[in-house]
Amino acid sequence: MAYSWNEQETLAILEELVTTPSPSGYTMQVMKKIEKYFDQIQVPYITTNKGGVIATIKGQDDERHRLLTAHVDTLGAMVKEIKPSGRLKLSLVGGFKFNAIEGENCLIHTSTGAAISGTILLHQTTVHVYRDSGTAERTADNMEVRLDMKCDSAEQVRAQGIEVGDFISFDPRFTKTESGFVKSRHLDDKASTALVLELAKHFSGSDTLPHTTHFYISNNEEIGYGGNSNIPAKTEEYIAVDMGAIGDGQASDEYTVSICAKDSSGPYHYGLTRHLIALAKKQDIDYKVDIYPYYGSDASAAIGAGADVKHALFGPGIEASHAYERTHVDSLKATAELLHAYASSPIGS
Structure with a gap:
């Protein structure tokens, strides 16, 4: 054929x-x-x-x-902990490093079927506040998800249905260039x-x-x-x-x-x-x-x-x-x- x-x-x-x-x-x-x-x-x-x-x-x-x-x-992640600040700690799924997802948009998939957006950031991202924003090691202890919702407590986050064990997916950012390259997660x-x-x-x-x-x-x-x-x-x-x-x-x-x-x-x-x-x-x-x-x-x-x-x-x-x-x-x-x-x-x- x-x-x-x-x-x-x-x-x-x-x-x-x-x-x-x-x-x-x-x-x-x-x-x-x-x-x-x-x-x-x-x-x-x-x-x-x-x-x-x-x-x-x-x-x-x-x-x-x-x-x-x-x-x-x-690759992906799961919610490891809901911090008192309302941000999330991550547990990685698959073999990759935290620096590979720093600054990436993501979705938290709740058990109710909702998908809540956020961004994965270093806790010390703000250079006007943290002297070590460029030198801090990217680890599970200082990487977190900033949720796109009004929340500043763990209780407010849980009220939206987010819990430990929920899956997190990363924005693929799919694109094809005129030169024939395909870029995506x-x-x-x-x-x-x-x-x-x-x-x-x-x-x-x-x-x-x-x-x-x-x-x-x-x-x-x-x-x-x-x-x-x-x-x-x-x-x-x-x-x-x-x-x-x-x-x-x-x-x-x-x-x-x-x-x-x-x-x-x-x-x-x-x-x-x-x-x-x-x-x-x-x-x-x-x-x-x-x-x-x-x-x-x-x-x-x-x-x-x-x-x-x-x-x-x-x-x-x-x-x-x-x-x-x-x-x-x-x-x-x-x-x-x-x-x-x-x-x-x-x-x-």
Whole structure:
């Protein structure tokens, strides 16, 4: 089946995903949108007890399966404490630093369904009052949420329905520049999720997949256990479609697809990784091979949970991961092309 990546449609899906709050542990709304998408393209799916969605398109070979996963949960926070001043202390959800969210607008999601806005700030932000506003360490003790409501006591905050344990999501600030850059929080891993959904749409209603293929949208990856269970028994190959890490000493960039040979969990499957590289070379897809030093994926989590699969990882290069992230449409396109090339190839080729 001829393949032409639909940039406009992918970016529309991506924008909808990143503007739907979904910190790990609070992903109900975004998962409903994932289910709706698979309903629209008429691809059957199951929903796991953990809330993940596994859609399946039957292939010409229904005995040897492969699985593609991307995660739609994101970084976030929870209310740790309501301070006497009416401001909130935070407990972080996911692996990032407080400096990455300083000055960011946010929403507090109450148990009643309300979303109350605020801003995450250092307590000593006012330079006209605090001498250490520039030097104070950004920690859980001195970072807080300033609520957009009239309140100067914990009682007033609680009267609005806010309590300890409520989830906090961050403003994604999604934008696409004329030069082709996409800037937003949560491109990790909603950029890959949009690409996987587009691939499923491309193959829906066809009989061209060489193998039955599962599209696993997980919702707990940022806290370590997104796609480590419910793997269909006939699955031989497990691909995590997740971000490429960019920085000093890294090969990955914002313009190519990044193929990970090793991360903090250890090497990925040699044969499957070489297969991806061979496909990229054969199809003239711009790619880089890289090692991510402080990284884990749903594929490595599946291996850690005892899954007997060949595992690999690739995805778009994402600059400033776990902060205000950026990639380029060239990287999204290269990832989409490698996804199609892989899904169209026979296992063991």
